[in-house]
Amino acid sequence: MSELMYQVPTKKSVDEAVQAVGHSLKNHQFGVLWDLDINEKLTEKGLEPEPSFRILEVCSAPRAKKALSTNQTVGYFLPCKVLVYQDRESGETRIGYAKPDALMGLLGDNRLNELAIEVDQLLKQAVDEAAQ
Numbered sequence: 001m002s003e004l005m006y007q008v009p010t011k012k013s014v015d016e017a018v019q020a021v022g023h024s025l026k027n028h029q030f031g032v033l034w035d036l037d038i039n040e041k042l043t044e045k046g047l048e049p050e051p052s053f054r055i056l057e058v059c060s061a062p063r064a065k066k067a068l069s070t071n072q073t074v075g076y077f078l079p080c081k082v083l084v085y086q087d088r089e090s091g092e093t094r095i096g097y098a099k100p101d102a103l104m105g106l107l108g109d110n111r112l113n114e115l116a117i118e119v120d121q122l123l124k125q126a127v128d129e130a131a132q
Contacts, residue, residue, distance in 0.1 A: 004103075006124055007083070007096025010131035014052035017084045017093050020130035025058055025082070027129075028122045033057045033079055051086035052093075058082055063119055067104075070111050077103040080123065095127050 010017050022032050034057040039049035059079040067074040082097045100123070101116040 003099070005096055005098050006120075006127065007094050008127060008131045009092050009094055012093055012131070014054060014084050014086055014093050017095055017130060018054050018056065021056065021082060021084060021095055021127065024126040024130040025056075028060075028126045029062070030058045030060045030080075030122070030126065033059055051088045051091075053085040054083070056082040056084065058123075060119065060122070063115060067112060067115055070115070071107060071109045073107055074104060074112065080119070082123070082127065095131050097123050097127060 010020075012020060018035065022035075025032060034055075036055040036057070038053040038055065042049050057079040058081070064078055067078070077098075077100070080097060080100060082095065084093070084095050086093055100119040101113070104112045104116040
């Protein structure tokens with residue numbers, strides 16, 4: 001798996017996985033700010049839909065505040081994105097996210113390292129729990 005992202009398969013449908021991930025994120029002090037259904041948007045635009053694909057924008061407000069107070073350019077990577085989608089080749093549902101430690105590492109600000117690792121660990125726990 002890429003150092004930039006983390007993803008796991010699940011036997012759940014995309015809708016079931018979205019619900020599970022929302023519940024699990026809440027248990028880890030994250031909220032879902034937005035649930036973008038890509039197929040809904042493609043259909044609205046008259047385009048052929050993809051296999052089921054959702055993008056959840058998620059945030060832990062206290063951690064976002066701390067990151068922004070340290071370095072405002074962190075805002076380029078906020079909120080965190082969690083993907084829940086059906087793989088077009090295997091048909092398998094997958095849950096994943098872009099790793100905050102990899103993204104924040106692009107800023108070259110070592111003051112963010114500990115927080116980025118903490119957020120990554122919490123997102124991983126939430127995704128792993130949701131995939132079960």
